[in-house]
Amino acid sequence: MKPVVALVGRPNVGKSTLFNRLTQTRDAIVADFAGLTRDRHYGNGRLGKHEFIVIDTGGFEPDAGSGIYKEMAKQTRQAVAEADVVIFVVDAREGLSAQDHDIANELRRLGKPCVLAANKAEGMHDGTKLVDFYELGFGDVHGVSAAHGQGMRDLVELALAPLNLADPDDEEDEDDVNKPIKLAVAGRPNVGKSTLINTWLGEERLVAFDMPGTTRDAISVPFERNGQRFELIDTAGLRRKGRVFEAIEKFSVVKTLQAIESANVVLLLLDATQGVTDQDAHIAGYILESGRAVVIAINKWDAVDSYQREQIQRQIETRLPFLKFASLHFISAIKRQGLGPVWQAIAQAHKSATRKMSTPVLTRLLLEAVQFQAPQRGGMFRPKLRYAHQGGMNPPVIIIHGNSLEHVTDAYKRFLEGRFRKEFDLVGTPLRIQFKSSQNPFVDKDN
Numbered sequence: 001m002k003p004v005v006a007l008v009g010r011p012n013v014g015k016s017t018l019f020n021r022l023t024q025t026r027d028a029i030v031a032d033f034a035g036l037t038r039d040r041h042y043g044n045g046r047l048g049k050h051e052f053i054v055i056d057t058g059g060f061e062p063d064a065g066s067g068i069y070k071e072m073a074k075q076t077r078q079a080v081a082e083a084d085v086v087i088f089v090v091d092a093r094e095g096l097s098a099q100d101h102d103i104a105n106e107l108r109r110l111g112k113p114c115v116l117a118a119n120k121a122e123g124m125h126d127g128t129k130l131v132d133f134y135e136l137g138f139g140d141v142h143g144v145s146a147a148h149g150q151g152m153r154d155l156v157e158l159a160l161a162p163l164n165l166a167d168p169d170d171e172e173d174e175d176d177v178n179k180p181i182k183l184a185v186a187g188r189p190n191v192g193k194s195t196l197i198n199t200w201l202g203e204e205r206l207v208a209f210d211m212p213g214t215t216r217d218a219i220s221v222p223f224e225r226n227g228q229r230f231e232l233i234d235t236a237g238l239r240r241k242g243r244v245f246e247a248i249e250k251f252s253v254v255k256t257l258q259a260i261e262s263a264n265v266v267l268l269l270l271d272a273t274q275g276v277t278d279q280d281a282h283i284a285g286y287i288l289e290s291g292r293a294v295v296i297a298i299n300k301w302d303a304v305d306s307y308q309r310e311q312i313q314r315q316i317e318t319r320l321p322f323l324k325f326a327s328l329h330f331i332s333a334i335k336r337q338g339l340g341p342v343w344q345a346i347a348q349a350h351k352s353a354t355r356k357m358s359t360p361v362l363t364r365l366l367l368e369a370v371q372f373q374a375p376q377r378g379g380m381f382r383p384k385l386r387y388a389h390q391g392g393m394n395p396p397v398i399i400i401h402g403n404s405l406e407h408v409t410d411a412y413k414r415f416l417e418g419r420f421r422k423e424f425d426l427v428g429t430p431l432r433i434q435f436k437s438s439q440n441p442f443v444d445k446d447n
Contacts, residue, residue, distance in 0.1 A: 011059025349428025378407025
């Protein structure tokens with residue numbers, strides 16, 4: 001198994017920058033802003049042949065009594081419990097603080113091997129400014145610069161040294177069949193995305209707090225259900241552009257959109273107590289534009305009466321008509337109601353999005369559709385649809401070849417889409433149909 005390394009420290013000491021450096025990614029949002037990271041954030045790192053898992057944590061305040069900082073402290077303690085070794089990150093520029101002492105005492109109490117890293121130590125060649133950190137009682141202080149990549153290899157070697165890792169055997173790459181399904185949970189702020197993922201996991205893995213904007217990063221969590229591996233992605237709630245004021249929140253929106261783009265399936269979560277808003281429609285439109293398979297879930301269904309339920313169903317028909325292919329489910333994340341059918345819909349949506357469609361079957365369906373109802377004439381010419389083949393998956397793409405296909409109407413395109421969907425049982429995924437007209441080889445020839 002891969003060893004686990006947790007990054008712990010007070011706010012704004014550069015833990016997320018160090019996380020990005022160790023994982024060689026930009027998965028964690030980085031900004032000069034205290035308290036940016038709130039959930040545990042996992043990533044994969046490598047030192048030579050040795051791979052390890054890195055956990056980025058929020059600013060640790062062991063004595064936080066209530067509110068969001070108490071929840072962040074709980075997340076950090078859970079990360080330390082999961083870790084094989086802890087890298088305690090301090091700020092070499094600001095020097096030793098009382099909060100560093102509090103964290104040191106808490107880490108000693110938790111009893112995990114710990115390496116002390118003084119970040120932002122670029123240019124401190126003599127090391128005299130690091131002497132004060134010896135008071136923390138963790139032995140040698142290792143000056144590093146996460147932003148500039150200084151001291152990274154030595155730091156990781158020191159962290160992994162107590163684990164006595166054996167050389168790993170070379171493993172073959174996993175088949176596509178065995179790769180986890182990336183499932184992103186998207187929606188407006190405070191609709192219960194983190195609560196739903198915590199319910200699935202059976203633990204308070206993500207900070208769930210009654211305050212819009214609690215989740216700021218796109219947090220990925222591995223999960224396995226009935227032998228199928230998933231990668232659950234909790235995203236930041238998307239608000240209208242006019243209401244996104246903080247620069248941090250703008251970064252969160254970017255991370256959310258990137259998470260949707262990289263997912264295989266997106267669970268669009270709506271709030272039954274607030275109905276279907278214009279912003280829900282905007283998010284749904286972006287999911288459709290990105291081509292992701294989608295499942296719609298109405299959360300907090302237990303909190304509304306029969307009249308509100310009827311209104312919500314009407315709103316879905318009027319505001320989300322372009323997602324008619326998606327299955328609709330009514331759930332309560334906090335009471336664990338209606339979650340089983342959601343998993344079935346997710347599996348079906350992923351299966352539909354990755355469906356392989358043979359060229360002979362597609363061509364037969366196309367010709368049968370034309371025989372049943374020919375396309376409308378456009379000017380002097382009637383479109384001639386000759387054959388079809390699959391041009392891609394996730395979303396499925398069907399390419400139709402023929403003549404004068406630029407005259408095919410949107411209505412006829414929807415007619416063809418319905419025939420293909422019915423034959424291949426495509427539920428929960430967009431289906432894109434592209435037309436390619438044959439060119440006349442003599443069009444540019446002189447008479």
